[in-house]
Amino acid sequence: MYPDFQYLLQSLLGTDMPEWLSIFKTFGFLVALAFMAAAITLTSELKRKESEGLLTPSFETIEIGHPASANDLLWASLLGFFIGFKLGGIFGNAAQISPNPMGYIFSLQGNWLTGIAGALILAYSKYSEKRKHQLPQPEQKRVAVYPHQRVGEFVVIAAVGGILGAKIFNAFETWDSFVKDPIGSLLSPSGLTFYGGLIVATVALYFYSKKYSIPFKHLADAAAPGLMLAYGVGRLGCHFAGDGDWGIFNSAYITGIDGKLHLATIADFKQRLNEAAPYFTSNFGSLATTPHSFAPAPSWLPDWIYAMNYPHNVNNEGVMLNNCVGNYCYVLPVGVFPTALYEAAMGVGIFAILWAVRKKLKYGWQMFGLYLIFNGLERFFIEKARVNYKYDWGFIHPTQAEIISALLVIIGIVILVYKRKQRVAI
DSSP states (O other), rough: OSSBBBHHHHHHHSSOOHHHHHHBBBBHHHHHHHHHHHHHHHHHHHHHHHHHTTTTEEEEEESSSOOHHHHHHHHHHHHHHHHHHHHHHHTTTHHHHHTOOHHHHHHHHOOOOHHHHHHHHHHHHHHHHHTOOOOSSEEEEEEEOOGGGGGHHHHHHHHHHHHHHHHHHHHHHHHHHHHHSSHHHHHHHSSSOHHHHHHHHHHHHHHHHHHOOHHHHHHHHHHHHHHHHHHHHHHHHHHHOOOOBBBBBEEEEEEEEOOOOEEEEEHHHHHHHHHHHHHHHHSSSTTTOOOOOOOOOOTTGGGGGGGGTTOOOOOOEEEEEETTSOOOEEOOEEEEOOOOHHHHHHHHHHHHHHHHHGGEEEEEEEEHHHHHHHHHHHHHHHHHOOOBBBBEEEEEEEHHHHHHHHHHHHHHHHHHHHHHHHHHHO
């Protein structure tokens, strides 16, 4: 696996790479690509809806030609200081920072000299920019702002709300671990619950759209295909980084002393369970309750579709790899079903379906309803092969994702049925 760019480039180029590259995480990179993909598709859909007259611009009055204010210079200085302070602190400390860059960003560590230099540079840039466009007499100008011009704001709100929601919902799933170290849990690069992010980001965008009189139904419809594409790309990040979003163990494959997966018998699997007993008991309570299924791949399919052991995974889960040096030296002792890879494929496939039918859906909420159904079904069934905390409701034991995904399917069906009746009435 490729927990960071050092591992990724070493694997691609076949040569040692500098240690400072380990600061850049593969998961973060693919999540950034996911947001970019969502932004591109959202912009395209908003422009299409604007051309159809479904979305109209809002008008704002702006003032142009005034010099840089004290407030402008203050905020530019603070931003410049933060960037310089943190970037300067990385030099010479990459090895210490790379295991948890997020923790470093929110810490008091950094370099004061580069921080002051950054503050001066950004403040002067702001002053020069304002001076270049300064007029003898500042003017007020009324401008039209179309929804597609706010995509950058949509993405920032979705990112902040999404990460916050993902962390909050993950805390509910891992409450015992969260209460032991709440700050560490919140700042950890792992531990993100997708549905928590979706719910909080949706609520935040709803209130933002109300502020600028953007019909939320059209915004939701425009965002739906991109959300599915972003989900698929993001799951690739989970897979390649090995962040724990894998399935139950496939007892047909065990990890050998060479760190690679090998086809095994049930007897081999039981022996491996005993050899790695501390790992299994600490995660699943006992060897007997370790979730697994014996499923060797058919001869016409590669083994990695059925099982992967995620060597060098970003969470350092499993057992130590022999002769490994570095931050990520763990491998799963038994293969697991690579459910993140399955979800990536399904996410991209569902996006292709939504993108193909988007122009055929003539009523607001139809696309979003279809998205909710596909999203819910995909996640509900993949949960059957994943390892997650289950609630004890007596007669059933659902996971948090199963509960939410079932609700999403029901809501999606209600939306489509209602819109069908509305169409017949018209």
